[in-house]
Amino acid sequence: MNNQKFQSFIDLVTFDQNFTELEKKISVIDTTVQKFNNQLTTLQKQLEQNSSKKRDVKKQLDAQELQVKDLQDKEKHQMEVVESVASTKELEAANKELEYLKIERNAQEQKMIQHINKLETAEKEYAALQLKSESDIAEIDTQINTEKSALSQAQQQIESIQKQRSMLLSQVPAEWVDVYENMRGRVKDPVVQVTQDSCGACFSLISSRDLQALRQHELLQCKDCYRFLYCEEKK
Ligand SMILES: [Zn+2]
Incomplete structure (x- = not known):
C-alpha cells in the first residue's frame, strides 16, 4: 500500500x-x-x-x-x-x-x-x-x-x-476520490478515524482482519454507515 x-x-x-x-x-x-x-x-x-x-x-x-x-x-x-x-x-x-x-x-x-x-x-x-x-x-x-x-x-x-x-x-487514486465524493454528498464527515477498534462515527466494531488492513493504510468503508475509515499513524 x-x-x-x-x-x-x-x-x-x-x-x-x-x-x-x-x-x-x-x-x-x-x-x-x-x-x-x-x-x-x-x-x-x-x-x-x-x-x-x-x-x-x-x-x-x-x-x-x-x-x-x-x-x-x-x-x-x-x-x-x-x-x-x-x-x-x-x-x-x-x-x-x-x-x-x-x-x-x-x-x-x-x-x-x-x-x-x-x-x-x-x-x-x-x-x-x-x-x-x-x-x-x-x-x-x-x-x-x-x-x-x-x-x-x-x-x-x-x-x-x-x-x-x-x-x-x-x-490521490481516482477510485478513492470517487467513493469519497459520493459519501461527501451524503454526510458531513465522510471519512472518520478508527477509535477503540470501532468506526469513529457510528461506533460499529471493526473485525480484526479489517483493522489489520487499516493499519497497513488501506482504505475501508464502515460496514454499517459506509463512511471511509482510517487508522491514525502510530508514531
Ligand atoms: Zn460507521
Whole structure:
C-alpha cells in the first residue's frame, strides 16, 4: 500500500474540512445579507402603505370638496329662485329651502375642514417616515456593502483553495476520490478515524482482519454507515 497516496488522501479530507468552514462563513454572510434585504423590503412596504394612506385621504378630501361645490351651486340657484317668486307663499317655501341648503353646506364645509386637517397630518407622517427611512436605508446599505466585501474575500480564498485542492486531488487514486465524493454528498464527515477498534462515527466494531488492513493504510468503508475509515499513524 502506498503510504504517500494515503497521506495525500487524509490531507485532502482535512483540507475539505477547512473548506467547509469557509463555505459556512459564506452561508452566514448570505443569510445576513438576506436579513438586511428583508429589512429594506419592510421599510419600502411601510413607505408604500403610508403613501397609499395619504392618497386615500386626498381622495376623500376631493370628494368632499365636490360636495361643497355642488351645494354652493344649488344655493346660488336657490337665491335666484327666491328673487323670482311671485307669491308670499312661494317666497316662504323658497326661503326655507335656501335656509336648508345653507345649513347643509355649512355641515359639509365642516367635514371638508376635517379632511384638510387629516390630509395635513398624513402628509406630515409620510414626510417624517420618508426622512427616517432614508437614513435607515443608508445605514443598511453600508452594512450590506461590508458583508459583500467579506463575501468577495471569502470567494477569493475559495478560488485559491480550489487550486490547491486540485493539486492534492491529483495525488490521490481516482477510485478513492470517487467513493469519497459520493459519501461527501451524503454526510458531513465522510471519512472518520478508527477509535477503540470501532468506526469513529457510528461506533460499529471493526473485525480484526479489517483493522489489520487499516493499519497497513488501506482504505475501508464502515460496514454499517459506509463512511471511509482510517487508522491514525502510530508514531
Ligand atoms: Zn460507521
